[in-house]
Amino acid sequence: MRVQSLLRPIIAALAMGMAALPALGEVQLRVAYLRQEVERPPVLSNLDPEPAGLGLDGARLGLEDNRTSGRFLGQTYMLDTYEVAIGGDLEAAARAALAEARMLVIDAPAEAVLRIADLAEAQGALLFNAAAEEGALRDADCRANLLHTGPSLAMRADALMQVLQRKRFSRLAMITGHGAPDLAYAEALRRSAAKFGLRIVADTPWPFDADMRRNASQEVPLFTQDFAEHDILLVADEIGDFGRYIAYNTWSPRPVAGSEGLVPVAWSRVVEQWGAAQLQSRFWDLTGRDMRPRDYAAWAALRVLGEAVTRTNSTDPATLRAYILSDAFELAGFKGRPMSFRHWNGQLRQPIPVVTERAVVMQAPVEGFLHQRSELDTLGLDAPESRCTAFQE
Incomplete structure (x- = not known):
């Protein structure tokens, strides 16, 4: 009787948590990862070569994380990869990717991201910019079908x-x-x-x-x-x-x-608090190297989709987009506070670690910088400053 009385509140809490989720059914989500190779300018030192799987490895870890939780919820996740060589036909690759998947993670320069977002095949799809930091993509050049998981400059x-x-x-x-x-x-x-x-x-x-x-x-x-x-x-x-x-x-x-x-930075190997060490360890086990900012942005894109699918039990791009941009959405990003999207330009709110090579010095937003909505909105373009109109209802 004593054991039953102790278990009763735990069982009730689990039941309430399950009730908060939509009715579960078998769902399948196919995501495409599209990377445009770019020519790197000559530099004085080659001590820091770019990893071959930069960005894509983060998406792979996000896929594994989604599969881990999806296994118990009747969810199946698939990831297709498309690599475009320097001078290759990026738009043709994007059309091929969108023919197979309505969710697309893009690792490409800003002008290429816009060309993809403007394709007829991309209308009604959900795109994630995981590399381009330019502010214009979050401002006058924003697109309604384009969200940003990496921080802006x-x-x-x-x-x-x-x-x-x-x-x-x-x-x-x-x-x-x-x-x-x-x-x-x-x-x-x-x-x-x-x-x-x-x-x-x-x-x-x-x-x-x-x-x-x-x-x-x-x-x-x-x-x-x-x-x-x-x-x-x-x-x-x-x-x-x-x-x-x-x-x-x-x-x-x-x-x-x-x-x-x-x-x-968006991410660094020296970030260890808030469960980040566990994320770092899983990435190392998968790739044999440290996670970099572009990896983190791609991982976040996959996890955003996984969270939205779990909460909506849908793979419809419009349904997922509406939930992702709503006040109900939160992503646990191992940075100490829940992350969400700015509904006026599709930018993922996130803390920014300020680091040296060997330690986190401080994380922004710094205590004392206040905002009427979220302290995270003290970083980057705020709603009153934004010239983005694509997200207006």
């Missing part, structure tokens, strides 16, 4: 600026590379610095094309000698060309942040 820049403000690094100097990703990141940092009341006192392009592996200790001090007094040095070097040679070589001894040193 603005979200990453805002995360860094919140941390710098909290640490009272108010005077910033910045060095910017010449690649398009470098220029875009530098512009995001400028806007974010103004947003949070920080001042960029020196803003200079990287002037060298010499081999810094031999010359950094001579050239970098002279290059930074005339910078105005600053608390921290920002480096916008997203292609990984020169940034590694800046730290400890500057004229004034200052910490480095941005693309090197203190870096805002």
